[in-house]
Amino acid sequence: MSAGADQRTEVVVTGRGVVSSLGETPEALFDALIARRSGIADGVGACADFDPEAAMTPKEARRADRYTQFAVAAADRAAQEAGLPEGADPDRVGIIVGTGVGGLTTLQAECKAWLEEGDRAVSPHFVPMMMPNAAAGTIAMRLGAHGPGFSVSSACATGAHAIGEGLRMLQRGEADVVVAGGTEAALVGLCLAAFRRMGALSRDGVSRPFDARRDGFVMGEGAAVLVLERAEHAKARGAQALARVAGYGATNDAFHITQPDEDGRGAAAAMRLALQDAGATPADAGWISAHGTGTPYNDKIETKAIHAVFNGSAPPVSSQKSSVGHLLGAAGALEALVTVEALRRGVLPPTINLEQPDPECDLDYVPEGPREAGGLQLALSNSFGFGGQNACLAVAKA
Amino acid sequence: MSTTDQTDVLQTIRDELAAIKVPGAQEATPETTWADLDVDSLDLVELVKALEDRYEVQIADGELKKIESVGDAIALVESLRS
Numbered sequence: 071m072s073a074g075a076d077q078r079t080e081v082v083v084t085g086r087g088v089v090s091s092l093g094e095t096p097e098a099l100f101d102a103l104i105a106r107r108s109g110i111a112d113g114v115g116a117c118a119d120f121d122p123e124a125a126m127t128p129k130e131a132r133r134a135d136r137y138t139q140f141a142v143a144a145a146d147r148a149a150q151e152a153g154l155p156e157g158a159d160p161d162r163v164g165i166i167v168g169t170g171v172g173g174l175t176t177l178q179a180e181c182k183a184w185l186e187e188g189d190r191a192v193s194p195h196f197v198p199m200m201m202p203n204a205a206a207g208t209i210a211m212r213l214g215a216h217g218p219g220f221s222v223s224s225a226c227a228t229g230a231h232a233i234g235e236g237l238r239m240l241q242r243g244e245a246d247v248v249v250a251g252g253t254e255a256a257l258v259g260l261c262l263a264a265f266r267r268m269g270a271l272s273r274d275g276v277s278r279p280f281d282a283r284r285d286g287f288v289m290g291e292g293a294a295v296l297v298l299e300r301a302e303h304a305k306a307r308g309a310q311a312l313a314r315v316a317g318y319g320a321t322n323d324a325f326h327i328t329q330p331d332e333d334g335r336g337a338a339a340a341m342r343l344a345l346q347d348a349g350a351t352p353a354d355a356g357w358i359s360a361h362g363t364g365t366p367y368n369d370k371i372e373t374k375a376i377h378a379v380f381n382g383s384a385p386p387v388s389s390q391k392s393s394v395g396h397l398l399g400a401a402g403a404l405e406a407l408v409t410v411e412a413l414r415r416g417v418l419p420p421t422i423n424l425e426q427p428d429p430e431c432d433l434d435y436v437p438e439g440p441r442e443a444g445g446l447q448l449a450l451s452n453s454f455g456f457g458g459q460n461a462c463l464a465v466a467k468a
Numbered sequence: 469m470s471t472t473d474q475t476d477v478l479q480t481i482r483d484e485l486a487a488i489k490v491p492g493a494q495e496a497t498p499e500t501t502w503a504d505l506d507v508d509s510l511d512l513v514e515l516v517k518a519l520e521d522r523y524e525v526q527i528a529d530g531e532l533k534k535i536e537s538v539g540d541a542i543a544l545v546e547s548l549r550s
Contacts, residue, residue, distance in 0.1 A: 129489035133510075194513040 079241045082311035082468060084304050085152025085297030086407050087144035087251075091115040091290055091394050094143070099404075100411040103393050103419040104440035113275025114257050115290030115395030133195050134208060135173030136255035140293035140400070141205035142212060145249055149213055152297035154247065157307030164217035164245035165210045166236050167295060168228040168252050170399030170455070171261065173200035178260045205253050209295075217245045226361070226396065227455030228252045229294060229403025230463055234318035236298045246303045251295030252403035262289065268328065272364060277396075279362035279389035279421055280369045280435045282428040287363040290395030294403035296410070313410040316448065316466040317350065319343025323458030330367055330454060334375030337361075337454055340462040341379045348464035350448055352380045355464070357418050357443060359405045359451040360435075362389025363396055370430045372452065377433075386443075388436045392422045402453035406463050409451045413467045416444040473549075477523070477542045484518035485511070498539030509533060519545055 088094060091109025092102035102109070109115045117140070122131040125143035134142065145167065149155075154163070176199040183191040198204055203221040210219045218239060224231045229252025236250030256262075265271050272278070272286040296315075304311055321343065323336035330337065345352060361372055369389075376384050390405050397404055412418060420439025451463045478498065485493035490505050502512070512532045519541070520527055525548040535541060 127489070127491070129491065132489045190517060194510045198510075 080301035081237050081240050081298055081315045082301045082304050083296050083313045083315060083410055084299045084309040084311060085148035085150070085154065086295070086312065086410060087147030087151070088292065088294045088404060088407055089117055089120055089140045089143050090292040090404060091117050094120070095147070096407055096411050100408060100415070100419065103390060103408065104417060106420055106422050107393065108422065109290065109394045110275070110277060110288050113288060115288060116257055117292050133199065135176045135199040135204065137169050137173055137253050138199070138205040138208050140255055140291070141167050141251070141253035141295065142208055144251060144253070144293040144295040145209040146212065148249065148295040148297045152299070153307065153309050154297065155214060158247050160214050161216045162246040163213065163215035164236070164239055164248040165206045165215050165219040166222060166232045166239070166248060166250045167206040167209055168222040168232045168399055169202050169205060170223060170225045170228050170254055171256050172202035173204065174256050174258045174261050176200045178258050209249060213249065215249065223399065224459040224461070225455035225457055226363070226398050227402055227453040227459050227461045228399035229401055230406065230451060230453035230461035231320060231402070231459070233296060233298065233315065233403060233406055233463055234320060234461055237315045237318050240298060240300055246300055248298045249295060250298055251293060252400040253293035254398040254400040255291045256398055257289055257291050265289065270365060276423060277364045277392050278423040279360065279364040279392050280373070280428060280431040281424045282426040284364045284366060284369060286365055287391065288395040290397045292394070292397050292404060293400050294407045296403065296407060311468040313413050313468050314466040315463065317344040317346070317348030317464030319347060319462045321460045323460065325458055327458070328456050330371045331458070332371065334371045334378060336458060336460045337372055337375035337452065338378040340460040341375065341450055341452065344450060344462035344464040348448065348466065350464060353383065354448045355450050356385050356446040357412065357449040358385060358387040359409050359449060360387045360389045361452040361454045362391050362421065364389070364391060368454065370428070372454070373431045373433055384433050386418055386434045386436050386441065388419050388439065389421045390419060392424065402451065402461060405453070406451045406465060409449050409465045413446055413449060413465060416442065416446050418443050418446070474542050474546070477545050478538065480518065480522050481515065481538055481541060484515050488514050496538050498542060499537060501537045503536070515541070523549060525549060
């Protein structure tokens, strides 16, 4: 353990990269969110303009599943903004980039080839393209990062867990810099069919978090990556602190494999832990970036959990999924990245498509937003995954 | 194997390497080595399948790894067809 590393080590964000249906820079994404634009078309939030060969050589791109291509593009930009590798010891740069479901495009294509044509039709690249740690491994190769590296996976909470575990890795003194985030490219027939069969997807393809008419989420795709760094290390390198990752809370519902615990206990506990970890009280949090999927269960139970934590004085709550859909394993990372930008600008993005209030969803969801919030100092970003796995990040102004 | 056949094998190798996006594939000559092309074992698995399919030969796993150049691969196909 390096000198001074402990639970209170200050950790800052020094770089950000994103691929989304609403743009490929944090600024473009945030501008689109506050312009109330939607990245959803034909029932999905696809990254239609993404060009993998802008980030990778044709050969590298061919050997990478779309989920890895997204992550590489996002990580490259995050590293660039952070000024890496300048001033960082490669042995102390870690990579934690997760995915909810891995290389499904590849899995679907290779299963088809194998079933129709047999063993010889299976690509030798199948396993390294599909495996859920491919993105983290590819990013490490590109950045020459020799510190700890792995993927985390907790379905829709993956991105938040990756950032939270990155925070812990820095606090434990195992790295000076951690490139952390989530990525997902699951807009493939097999996966869409499965979510549809579960009844999880909106039937009319509109994302309406917290609205009385909400009937499921809309799938999106993309990636978001943050460069996390010990504050003193960033300062020594001359890297700008864009925000502070102040706290992290992770809990398990231990209730049902897809449904949230009906009393919201696990979600509430994650928020309390993140606040406590940040040395903050509920009154310090000026905004919550909700998990806000637009499923009947999530939004009602998340509202209940927020009430339990904030006891009648909850801050405004927005769902970015209203605009970009649900990026599964990338969602928590993208939402954390937007939270950083909200703190920087002092502006809360809206929850769009919220027109018919639900009596069971009775918080301030910023439906008319964007809203000025110049005094915003601390925000929470909620992520709750299938499997009952919850993560909450507390992000503070730099 | 005639010169025409060797030219055909060379072009098949170039085309397959181009299909798997190996830089400089179409400029490869018999003297070009896998190292020159930065071709690895996974690329060679794909090349073997293309050669087997086109020339109806069977190349044992790893055979191409023992040879180092495009010319060696042409000679291997030639030996298997004769």
